[in-house]
Amino acid sequence: MTRKLISSLPPVSNRLSGAPSAKPPTSAPPPDEPVDSLGALQSFVDPSELSVVFQPIVSFEGRELYAYEALVRCSVPEYRSPPALFDRAVDRGCTGRLGRMIREIGVPFGSGMPLFVNIHPRELSEGWLIRPDDPVFGHDDDVFLEITESVPLSHSDQCRGVLKEVCTRGGVFLVVDDLGAGYSNLKHIVDLEPAIVKLDRALIAGIDQNARQCELVSAVVELCTRLGAKVVAEGIETAAEYRTVVETGAHYGQGYLFARPAFPPPLVRWPDQSEDEKTTEPPPTTERSN
Numbered sequence: 001m002t003r004k005l006i007s008s009l010p011p012v013s014n015r016l017s018g019a020p021s022a023k024p025p026t027s028a029p030p031p032d033e034p035v036d037s038l039g040a041l042q043s044f045v046d047p048s049e050l051s052v053v054f055q056p057i058v059s060f061e062g063r064e065l066y067a068y069e070a071l072v073r074c075s076v077p078e079y080r081s082p083p084a085l086f087d088r089a090v091d092r093g094c095t096g097r098l099g100r101m102i103r104e105i106g107v108p109f110g111s112g113m114p115l116f117v118n119i120h121p122r123e124l125s126e127g128w129l130i131r132p133d134d135p136v137f138g139h140d141d142d143v144f145l146e147i148t149e150s151v152p153l154s155h156s157d158q159c160r161g162v163l164k165e166v167c168t169r170g171g172v173f174l175v176v177d178d179l180g181a182g183y184s185n186l187k188h189i190v191d192l193e194p195a196i197v198k199l200d201r202a203l204i205a206g207i208d209q210n211a212r213q214c215e216l217v218s219a220v221v222e223l224c225t226r227l228g229a230k231v232v233a234e235g236i237e238t239a240a241e242y243r244t245v246v247e248t249g250a251h252y253g254q255g256y257l258f259a260r261p262a263f264p265p266p267l268v269r270w271p272d273q274s275e276d277e278k279t280t281e282p283p284p285t286t287e288r289s290n
Contacts, residue, residue, distance in 0.1 A: 037093065037096065037126075038097060040092040040093055040097070041092070041097050041098055043092065044076075044088055044092065045076055045079060045085070049074055049075045049076050050072060050073070050101060050102065050105065051073045051105065052070050052073065052102065052105045052106035052109060053073055053263045054068040054070055054071070054106075054109075054110070054261060054263060054265035054266070055068065055069050055071060055254060055259060055260070055261040055262075055266075056068055056069075056254070056259050056265070056266065057069060057116065057232060057252050057254045058253050058268055059251065060246050060251060060252065061251070063270060066252055067114035067115060067116055067142075067144065068110060068113050068114075068265050069115075069116035069118075069146075069254065069261075070102070070106030070107070070109075070110060070116065070118075071118070071261050072085065072102045072118075082118075086098065086120050086122075089120075089122075090122050095120050095123050095126060096122075096123045096126030096128035099120060099128060099129070100128045100129075102117075102118075103117060103134065103135045103136060107135035107136060107138075107139050107143070109263075110139070110141075111139070111140055112140060112141065113141055113265070114141045114142040114143075115139060115141065115142070115143050115144070116144040116175065117136065117143060117144070117145055117146065118146045118148065119145045119146060119147055120148065121147060121148070121159060124162045124163065125159075129145075129166055130162060130165055136166075137169060139171070141171075142172075143172045143173070144173050144175045144195070144196060145167075145172060145174055146175040146176075146198065147163070147174065147175065159192075160191060160192060163192065173194075173196065174193070174195055174196075175194055175195065175196040175232075176189055176192060176197045177198045178200045178234075179197050179199050179203075180220075181200035181202050189224060189227055189229060193227075193228065194229050195228075195229060195230065196229055196230045196231070196232060196252075197224045197229045197231050197232070198231075198233075198234050198254075199217065199231060199232065199233050199234060200234060200235070201235025204217070204234065204235050204236060204241060204245060204255075205235060205237070206241070207241055207244045207248075208238070208240035208241050208243070208244040209240075214247070214248060217248045218247075218248040221249045222249065225249070230251040230252065231250045231251050231252070232250070232251070232252040232254055233245040233248075233252070234254050234255065235254070235255045235256075236256075236258070237255050237256050237257050238257060239257065239271035239272060242257055257269075257271055
């Protein structure tokens with residue numbers, strides 16, 4: 001049975017101004033913040049230029065919708081790529097402020113659903129995430145914090161301390177993202193003890209055509225499972241990739257095959273059912289896309 005997802009609230013846009021119960025962008029920073037983070041952020045992007053879309057994550061067991069991932073979008077052409085947006089935030093010393101603002105948009109819109117939210121490693125040293133008024137602590141379902149493996153995770157002891165504090169407050173779980181890309185480090189799975197590991201598309205693309213690649217992914221899934229983590233296969237784009245990924249033992253999947261990121265949160269389409277059964281549909285809402 002599909003989880004009941006999607007709030008009955010009728011937001012009119014997926015931006016900060018339309019987010020239910022969102023804090024204003026002038027929220028006070030942590031007391032030890034070294035720069036005017038709001039001013040630094042507004043020097044290259046206005047809060048009104050940020051929005052959030054959602055992409056489903058499906059469970060292979062039971063073939064059902066499991067959760068949604070909230071993904072930031074920026075209308076400024078230079079920062080349409082989220083990595084470019086965060087790279088600029090790192091340069092200006094406002095990564096924590098940017099992450100908080102994205103959560104203020106995405107988490108309220110995700111009411112009634114388990115939600116995956118991306119956290120840049122630099123945010124862990126800026127004091128925003130541990131604040132008790134952070135939106136993740138008021139969410140009405142589980143929250144999964146994705147720490148990307150595509151950038152280096154420096155100051156690992158400090159990062160582990162912050163993540164442990166956040167996750168011990170209940171209903172918040174750690175996800176190691178992008179395993180198989182960038183600065184991937186299998187030891188992070190040991191050190192951080194994530195609930196979920198997400199495999200980068202680099203490990204998934206063309207897996208149906210490469211037996212060695214399939215064996216590698218199967219071995220990684222087995223390792224993660226033995227270490228207590230479930231596995232999401234990212235970037236599934238074809239029915240053949242989907243069928244092969246299921247054979248590796250991965251628990252969950254995500255990719256264009258099931259749905260592209262959108263607002264309101266999109267339906268799930270399964271690749272090998274009849275047209276009458278192809279979608280996993282959340283309850284109807286009165287939401288309008290931007």
